[in-house]
Amino acid sequence: xxxxxxxxxxxxxxxxxxxxxxxxxxxxxxxxxxxxxxxxxxxxxxxxxxxxxxxxxxxxxxxxxxxxxxxxxxxxxxxxxxxxxxxxxxxxxxxxxxxxxxxxxxxxxxxxxxxxxxxxxxxxxxxxxxxxxxxxxxxxxxxxxxxxxxxxxxxxxxxxxxxxxxxxxxxxxxxxxxxxxxxxxxxxxxxxxx
Amino acid sequence: xxxxxxxxxxxxxxxxxxxxxxxxxxxxxxxxxxxxxxxxxxxxxxxxxxxxxxxxxxxxxxxxxxxxxxxxxxxxxxxxxxxxxxxxxxxxxxxxxxxxxxxxxxxxxxxxxxxxxxxxxxxxxxxxxxxxxxxxxxxxxxxxxxxxxxxxxxxxxxxxxxxxxxxxxxxxxxxxxxxxxxxxxxxxxxxxxx
Amino acid sequence: xxxxxxxxxxxxxxxxxxxxxxxxxxxxxxxxxxxxxxxxxxxxxxxxxxxxxxxxxxxxxxxxxxxxxxxxxxxxxxxxxxxxxxxxxxxxxxxxxxxxxxxxxxxxxxxxxxxxxxxxxxxxxxxxxxxxxxxxxxxxxxxxxxxxxxxxxxxxxxxxxxxxxxxxxxxxxxxxxxxxxxxxxxxxxxxxxx
Amino acid sequence: xxxxxxxxxxxxxxxxxxxxxxxxxxxxxxxxxxxxxxxxxxxxxxxxxxxxxxxxxxxxxxxxxxxxxxxxxxxxxxxxxxxxxxxxxxxxxxxxxxxxxxxxxxxxxxxxxxxxxxxxxxxxxxxxxxxxxxxxxxxxxxxxxxxxxxxxxxxxxxxxxxxxxxxxxxxxxxxxxxxxxxxxxxxxxxxxxx
DNA sequence: AATGAATGAGGGTTCATTCAT
DNA sequence: GATGAATGAACCCTCATTCAT
Numbered sequence: 001x002x003x004x005x006x007x008x009x010x011x012x013x014x015x016x017x018x019x020x021x022x023x024x025x026x027x028x029x030x031x032x033x034x035x036x037x038x039x040x041x042x043x044x045x046x047x048x049x050x051x052x053x054x055x056x057x058x059x060x061x062x063x064x065x066x067x068x069x070x071x072x073x074x075x076x077x078x079x080x081x082x083x084x085x086x087x088x089x090x091x092x093x094x095x096x097x098x099x100x101x102x103x104x105x106x107x108x109x110x111x112x113x114x115x116x117x118x119x120x121x122x123x124x125x126x127x128x129x130x131x132x133x134x135x136x137x138x139x140x141x142x143x144x145x146x147x148x149x150x151x152x153x154x155x156x157x158x159x160x161x162x163x164x165x166x167x168x169x170x171x172x173x174x175x176x177x178x179x180x181x182x183x184x185x186x187x188x189x190x191x192x193x194x
Numbered sequence: 195x196x197x198x199x200x201x202x203x204x205x206x207x208x209x210x211x212x213x214x215x216x217x218x219x220x221x222x223x224x225x226x227x228x229x230x231x232x233x234x235x236x237x238x239x240x241x242x243x244x245x246x247x248x249x250x251x252x253x254x255x256x257x258x259x260x261x262x263x264x265x266x267x268x269x270x271x272x273x274x275x276x277x278x279x280x281x282x283x284x285x286x287x288x289x290x291x292x293x294x295x296x297x298x299x300x301x302x303x304x305x306x307x308x309x310x311x312x313x314x315x316x317x318x319x320x321x322x323x324x325x326x327x328x329x330x331x332x333x334x335x336x337x338x339x340x341x342x343x344x345x346x347x348x349x350x351x352x353x354x355x356x357x358x359x360x361x362x363x364x365x366x367x368x369x370x371x372x373x374x375x376x377x378x379x380x381x382x383x384x385x386x387x388x
Numbered sequence: 389x390x391x392x393x394x395x396x397x398x399x400x401x402x403x404x405x406x407x408x409x410x411x412x413x414x415x416x417x418x419x420x421x422x423x424x425x426x427x428x429x430x431x432x433x434x435x436x437x438x439x440x441x442x443x444x445x446x447x448x449x450x451x452x453x454x455x456x457x458x459x460x461x462x463x464x465x466x467x468x469x470x471x472x473x474x475x476x477x478x479x480x481x482x483x484x485x486x487x488x489x490x491x492x493x494x495x496x497x498x499x500x501x502x503x504x505x506x507x508x509x510x511x512x513x514x515x516x517x518x519x520x521x522x523x524x525x526x527x528x529x530x531x532x533x534x535x536x537x538x539x540x541x542x543x544x545x546x547x548x549x550x551x552x553x554x555x556x557x558x559x560x561x562x563x564x565x566x567x568x569x570x571x572x573x574x575x576x577x578x579x580x581x582x
Numbered sequence: 583x584x585x586x587x588x589x590x591x592x593x594x595x596x597x598x599x600x601x602x603x604x605x606x607x608x609x610x611x612x613x614x615x616x617x618x619x620x621x622x623x624x625x626x627x628x629x630x631x632x633x634x635x636x637x638x639x640x641x642x643x644x645x646x647x648x649x650x651x652x653x654x655x656x657x658x659x660x661x662x663x664x665x666x667x668x669x670x671x672x673x674x675x676x677x678x679x680x681x682x683x684x685x686x687x688x689x690x691x692x693x694x695x696x697x698x699x700x701x702x703x704x705x706x707x708x709x710x711x712x713x714x715x716x717x718x719x720x721x722x723x724x725x726x727x728x729x730x731x732x733x734x735x736x737x738x739x740x741x742x743x744x745x746x747x748x749x750x751x752x753x754x755x756x757x758x759x760x761x762x763x764x765x766x767x768x769x770x771x772x773x774x775x776x
Numbered sequence: 777a778a779t780g781a782a783t784g785a786g787g788g789t790t791c792a793t794t795c796a797t
Numbered sequence: 798g799a800t801g802a803a804t805g806a807a808c809c810c811t812c813a814t815t816c817a818t
Contacts, residue, residue, distance in 0.1 A: 006781090022303075024218045028809065040811080041782050049809065105299075152376065155353010156346050175342075182346060182380035222792060234794085234800050243792065394802090410691075412606045416788060428790080429803050437788065493687075540738050540764065547737010548730075563730075570734060574768030610813060622779050622815085631813065 010035045010045055015056050019098030023053055023106040054114040057107055060099035061121045064092055068128055078136040082184065085129055086157065087176040093161030094172060100161055126150060138188065153183055200239055204229045209250050213292030217247055217300040248308040251301055254293035255315045258286055262322055272330040273378065279323055280351065280377075281370040287355030288366060294355055320344060330381065347377055398423045398433055403444050407486030411441055411494040442502040445495055448487035449509045452480055456516055466524040470572065473517055474545065475564040481549030482560060488549055514538060524575065541571055588627055592617045597638050601680030605635055605688040636696040639689055642681035643703045646674055650710055660718040664766065667711055668739065669758040675743030676754060682743055708732060720770065735765055 013034035018026045028049050032042040046052045071084040093100050107118055129150045137146065156179060207229035212220045222243050226236040240246045265278040287294050301312050323344040331340065350373060401422035406414045416437050420430040434440045459472040481488050495506050517538045525534065544567060595617035600608045610631050614624040628634045653666040675682050689700050711732040719728065738761060 022218065024216065027807080029807090038783050039809095040784075043810070044781060044783095148372070149376075151354060152350050152373065155351070156349045159349010159352055160342075160345055178339075178342065179346065181383075182343070182377075184380070185383035186376035186378070186380035221790080223790095232800050233792095234802095235798085237793075238799065410606065412604065415786080417786090426804050427788095428805075431789070432802060432804095536760070537764075539741060540761065543739070543741015544734045544737045547740055548733055566727075566730065567734065569771075570731070570765075570768035572768070573771035574764035574766070577763075577767035577771060609811080611811090620779050621813095622781095623777085625814075626778065 006035075006037075006045055010037070010042065010052075011056055011059055014052050015060070015098050015102060018053065018056060018106060019101045023102075023109040028052070050111045050114060053102075053106060054110055054118060057103055057110070057118050058121065060096070060103050061118065061125070063096065063099065064088075064103070065121070065125055065128075067092060068125065072128070078132065079180075079184065081132045082136060083176060083180045085132060086153075086179050086183075087172065089154075089157045090161065090172050090175055090179075093157070097161065100158075104158055126154065129153060133187065136187065149187060156183065200229075200231075204231070204236065204239055204246075205250055205253055208246050209254070209292050209296060212247065212250060212300060213295045217296075217303040222246075244305045244308060247300060248304055248312060251297055251304070251312050252315065254290070254297050255312065255319065257290065257293065258282075258297070259315070259319055259322075261286060262319065266322070272326065273374075275326045276330060276378065277370060277374045279326060280347075280373050281366065283348075283351045284355070284366050284369055284373075287351070291355070294352075298352055320348065323347060327381070332382065343381060350377070394423075394425075394433055398425070398430065398440075399444055399447055402440050403448070403486050403490060406441065406444060406494060407489045411490075411497040416440070438499045438502060441490075441494060442498055442506060444487075445491055445498070445506050446509065448484070448491050449506065449513070451484065451487065452476075452491070453509070453513055453516075455480060456513065460516070466520065467568075467572065469520045470524060471564060471568045473520060474541075474567050474571075475560065477542075477545045478549065478560050478563055478567075481545070485549070488546075492546055514542065517541060521575065524572075526576065537575060544571065588617075588619075592619070592624065592627055592634075593638055593641055596634050597642070597680050597684060600635065600638060600688060601683045605684075605691040610634075632693045632696060635684075635688060636692055636700060639685055639692070639700050640703065642678070642685050643700065643707070645678065645681065646670075646685070647703070647707055647710075649674060650707065654710070660714065661762075661766065663714045664718060665758060665762045667714060668735075668761050668765075669754065671736075671739045672743070672754050672757055672761075675739070679743070682740075686740055708736065711735060715769065718769065731769060738765070 010031075013036075014026075014031045017031045017034050020026075021030075028042065029039050031052070032039045035042060046055065068085060068088045071088045072081055075081045075084040103122065107115065107122065110118055130146050133146050133149055133153075134141075141149070160175070160179075204225075208220075208225045211225045211228050214220075215224075222236065223233055225246070226233045229236060240249065262279060262282045265282045266275055269275045269278040297316065301309065301316065304312055320341075324340050327340050327343055327347075328335075335343070354369070354373070398419075401424075402414075402419045405419045405422050408414075409418075416430065417427050419440070420427045423430060434443065456473060456476045459476045460469055463469045463472040491510065495503065495510065498506055518534050521534050521537055521541070522529075529537070548563070548567075592613075596608075596613045599613045599616050602608075603612075610624065611621055613634070614621045617624060628637065650667060650670045653670045654663055657663045657666040685704065689697065689704065692700055708729075712728050715728050715731055715735075716723075723731070742757070742761075
């Protein structure tokens with residue numbers, strides 16, 4: 001059993017357990033059990049619980065950013081780029097709900113240095129959204145205003161994803177369209193002068 | 195020191211500690227210390243940690259609902275009712291950030307029966323929003339669509355409040371106006387047929 | 389069971405276990421058992437293993453210094469003061485062998501701040517000897533030379549005490565006389581000019 | 583890399599690590615790292631941690647005894663033999679402080695059978711001293727008295743070496759002379775009848 | 777000859793909780 | 798009404814050691 005086999009098993013097990021119980025309630029023993037490893041065996045691969053959390057979050061952020069960039073690579077018009085972001089985020093929420101939950105809920109549990117690194121990577125995601133809105137904007141919004149709007153957008157998306165109100169019954173196409181229309185109308189139609 | 199004096203002290207101390215560290219990281223010893231009580235003294239008033247969390251969340255929800263209903267009592271037009279909800283929520287976020295944080299983050303840590311009760315009360319808050327949107331709607335949206343839109347709205351508001359991106363520099367009047375315009379344009383301007 | 393009853397029990401239990409196995413091999417679980425307490429019960433009185441070691445060493449040093457000062461209070465001539473120190477040290481070694489062993493062997497295991505405090509108190513003991521030798525000296529030895537001689541003396545005494553070579557069969561009176569004569573002849577009869 | 587090359591590396595690495603941290607605090611992982619070996623690689627040469635400690639102590643005792651015998655081979659008068667022992671011990675303390683520290687501090691950590699063997703070899707060293715004193719003695723001291731005096735002497739020497747009081751600034755020639763004079767005066771000038 | 781992988785046992789410490797006083 | 802004392806369970810982590818390759 002090579003290390004290449006073990007690491008994915010470990011990170012996936014950790015992701016599932018941490019997503020379900022939260023970082024502080026997820027015991028490292030339970031993670032080891034979920035990874036089919038003894039407690040000491042897990043420590044053979046991971047130096048500490050904090051490092052394990054970082055690994056999980058870092059992988060999740062890589063995955064999320066990767067999917068976003070792949071989707072953006074095929075979208076040229078500003079509107080389609082916005083929709084690509086919305087769709088990607090919602091797809092990620094539904095297909096990788098555990099990962100998104102851990103990113104949003106447990107990142108702050110990271111130790112100082114790890115938290116800085118992870119926060120930077122999450123900011124990169126935010127910046128993707130901000131740049132899309134900047135191009136979309138027709139009224140010369142300031143950076144601060146654009147940032148605020150980006151936060152509104154991501155807040156909406158995470159609000160949908162985090163809450164159990166909206167189940168997987170809703171298909172993502174329709175939801176993307178709904179959020180897209182709502183935000184686009186609001187964003188384009190609302191400005192300083194209105 | 196009567197029981198009537200103790201309870202507010204206890205719940206406020208618990209609220210602060212839990213908001214700062216999260217429920218599972220907030221030790222009951224630290225809460226007792228913050229309430230200027232001995233450990234066993236705290237147990238004299240509160241039966242368990244879970245019950246204490248419920249007390250805190252229940253009070254927070256009562257406060258939030260009370261403020262919302264007071265604001266709605268003075269608003270008659272649908273638009274002003276929506277703005278009242280937005281303003282109330284943002285004000286609560288800025289003035290009682292700890293309470294909102296605990297509601298959103300720690301409610302799921304409650305034991306089964308308490309969690310059900312608290313969730314119901316939080317749903318009542320959601321329903322206030324849904325009814326506002328129902329009146330506001332001009333296109334005969336279904337209940338499910340209205341619920342979805344309500345979730346979008348609350349997601350936005352919580353997103354703003356939770357994230358550290360938007361500081362207290364922003365004044366609430368302006369923020370309320372911005373969110374209101376954005377959501378209103380989006381909600382009114384976007385419908386099935388658009 | 390008041391705290392006045394527990395602390396001596398705890399420190400004595402800790403002293404015995406640590407003396408027998410050495411600080412790092414003495415598990416706090418075993419100390420708790422020896423003190424007839426549960427593990428968590430021990431932590432009710434002592435904040436950490438390091439603090440417990442400091443308590444033990446500090447008490448041991450107080451006891452040693454107390455006995456020395458009591459003995460010195462009755463000795464006036466320089467020779468009798470030297471013999472008082474020798475006798476006290478040997479008596480302490482035989483009657484409180486565990487305490488002396490912990491002082492000599494485990495002091496360096498203390499954490500930084502505790503180690504500084506304990507070392508200072510041990511230095512006070514050393515200075516008692518140095519002052520005795522200073523008065524005894526007839527050749528104007530320098531401070532450094534006196535310190536060196538003090539170390540030789542204490543080295544001898546600890547050497548006897550630590551090693552299992554000399555059992556309690558030897559009575560302390562005779563041993564005191566022997567060491568006293570040997571050291572006194574050497575100290576008085578040996579000097580720079582000899 | 584033959585086994586003949588590995589063993590010295592291993593024992594030296596083990597000596598350094600054990601001297602610095604003490605046997606129980608010296609992890610076998612750290613020793614392997616210091617020997618530039620993998621953990622399992624170290625176990626290829628050494629069967630257990632206890633065996634490794636024995637190896638280290640045994641080599642140290644061999645070295646100490648070898649140096650002593652070499653020095654005694656050139657000394658004929660009783661006084662010069664005593665000085666040879668003192669000088670050898672002090673030189674060993676300053677040049678091989680780690681080895682002396684491990685002999686004195688960690689021998690008792692050995693498992694039963696190894697401890698017996700090592701103790702016997704250390705007794706051989708003690709006996710060298712005892713025989714020197716026997717010849718030097720002019721008053722017909724008993725074996726027991728001679729053993730006691732030997733312990734005093736070695737106690738002094740180890741006391742000097744172990745304590746940080748006397749640094750390497752002191753040159754060994756002078757220190758040897760000082761200890762020699764002190765002990766000689768004391769030993770020759772003190773007897774039963776004095 | 778050499779090592780990565782794996783583990784059982786035990787380390788110090790913290791926790792929510794109970795109870796005699 | 799109030800609290801010091803006490804505990805069982807669980808926490809994260811390290812250890813010496815073994816074994817398949």
